[in-house]
Amino acid sequence: MATLLPESFTQRMQAQLGNEFEAFQQSLSDAAVSSVRINTTKFSGSVNDNQVPWSKTGFYLEERPFYTLDPFLHAGVYYVQEASSMFLEQAFQQLSNEPVKVLDLCGAPGGKSTHIASLLPENSLLVSNEVIRSRAVILSENLKKWGNPSVVVTNNDPKDFASFKGFFDVIVVDAPCSGEGLFRRDENAITEWSPENTQHCAQRQQRILADVWPALKPGGILIYSTCTYNPGENEENLKWLNEFADVENISLPVKAEWGVTETEAAGLSGYRFYPHKTKGEGFFMAVVRKLDGETARIPRKIKGTAFTTASRNEKALIENWLSSDEMELLNLNGTLLSFPGRYTAELTWLQQSLRIVHAGIKTGELKKKEVLPAHELALSPILNRGKFPEIELSLDEAIRFLHRDDIRPEAKERGWHLLTYRDVPLGWAKNLGNRFNSNYPKEWRIRMDITEYLAGKLDEEKAKFPIR
Template identity: 55%
Template structure:
């Protein structure tokens, strides 16, 4: 596939003698990698590890992930290896820290959000945001499958976060970009590329950084990344940020064997992934600290228009219902059991004021773990409970199912496995919660969400497990 001539000319200048190897790499197959969910899957597969990320592995070839029930159960996430370098920013600059509030600003489809959930200090609260509604739905699906109770999913423009000044300890901006790093696996990105689009992306990235800056606490970290090689979208944007705001660019320790290139413009250090040097796609990342001199480091809970106190978003779940819900999840004094409209959820108690502020200032899709919905005075357990890491399986009727039954369930077909009693039944596959059926005499209703269902035809006989 031919690449745009101006792109080739710029990369020749940018890489010099390395360009021939770079161009050759663009015509090879992109590596495939997965990252295990440390809260759900402990077994280490016999695969080559991704060196800069824990629990991450390269696959020898790209399998079909859709037929794998473990993929839908959140046992692993399919993520491009270079973007997992985010872990180094967290490990090196948030080591031994107390729980934080973090924002993944451009979160869909969920790779960095699920990764952050795995590596942030315990009990941290992660807000995963996406501005486009359809992509927010995909983000919410992947976060729920990962199973953490300390997540909030929102759908907002970056400027909306100005209502929450000095709110976040960490902001990750995986900025929309010209997509040069994806050329070899996405021909559309190459066809849509132009110098004008690079300039447009750079301007949009600066607006995003400016819009989100006030919501970062002084002393907090901002991780900026793109999947492009363009200095205009990378180092030049960070130089602009440093000139206009109190921003300190932080270095990272990088093993030479990883093949990552350190780039620097006017003292701004960034880290580049080229496909001929490191085993991954094109990627750029840099870490910035907001200097404490900008103001108080005290967290601000959000601005209310007119200074009036807003009505609380949540009400405490009735005591009898709380007692039941406490049996459904792993016991902890850390949880708050709340009701929002007809939905009952468990939320991390230490962050209740902050979660209230998020709901009062942003468009929130969901928070914590939605446990059940009230239907005609009955409690119907929700899919997120079946997939949650705080689920207590022993509090429910559980049936372990085979591959064929699991696949049929994920296609939202009617399944009635042997041993399923009357009422609500939790289906498990290889020990992981998958979803709910409700047996009514000689049939059972399938409660796997319609929008999550597998639409392709499946053949269990040809299935090869991924892990």
């Protein structure tokens, strides 16, 4: 961290931390911690012995690898996520095993959403939202790579959810904030910081909470988090919430050796992560239960839906493509989607007033009398492995495939092949005899110049990848 800390930030932190301030200030000069979280539907082992204590699937790395060159990143085998944020897992551990409908309101780029997708009790639904269009596209990409079919990505303002009164069992508000907790890894967070901005953020957070509050059902859980230290955006907002609504505290089990700082405001518990005490960046989280309000009644018959159930013929075209019989096949203007059958009424209802970026797993594109397998299907565990011939790629070939270069692996059969790297699917390519055609999404391709890596430097990088 080369940029000087703003004077008024330093003064406030001195008052806030007392004799811990020096250790805190010192920790801001240490290198930021690198960590990843594993997608257990794609990899079941352990990365190393250095687990993030509050997450079963989080691991610290000794050094930051060149992630772009690791096919496993592109295949959604892991997500690069700051360790403190993985504390969200402790809140989800409080849920029973009953299915839940979860809204992640401020979702992009997808750290919390991919984590939630892994933590959901069976048969649950995740609606992951992001208000900024370009960021919603990134959120959608990351969730497609993660592969969970029980996900809907939306691009809406928080107030658009008010019409879904009492619909969600859990709402996560990982609010836009002044980002003091990111000072160590992001110099812009320092230059953009001002006391006025922290106040502006606090007011915006209250607006966001007030706008989305009706969508939480009575007895439902709100998880509120920021990556900042000032009480205005944290404990003061808990006090505000306590006055605004009828809420009950939910406390989380925290082990002393984690170094988490427990705070309290208006009887509500907050959990603070300071980098001089916890191995991670700055973070704040609180969990409350809503005590009053309405429960949703989902209309079962809605006219004018964009999603129609696929015909018997269309279903026959993808026979045996899926490993799950829980999926309903939907047709959206010639695109076939697999979506959990138990939630199609909910999807139809959501689609009435929200901008849906994607829903479920795009399974294929109808072309005359055949279906072209969709890239997202390759990345989802709902794909029936064994239906398509597979080709295992070397690291070089995998990187060239992800760069959208021509590859010519050995294949006996013509037609669509599932390409894998270390047995994890990366995408599709069609063997035309003299060449392969790939439908790897252009927008997702590796954009950097890979020449020097293919000429020998790739192995050096491989030695630093999280899963070796």
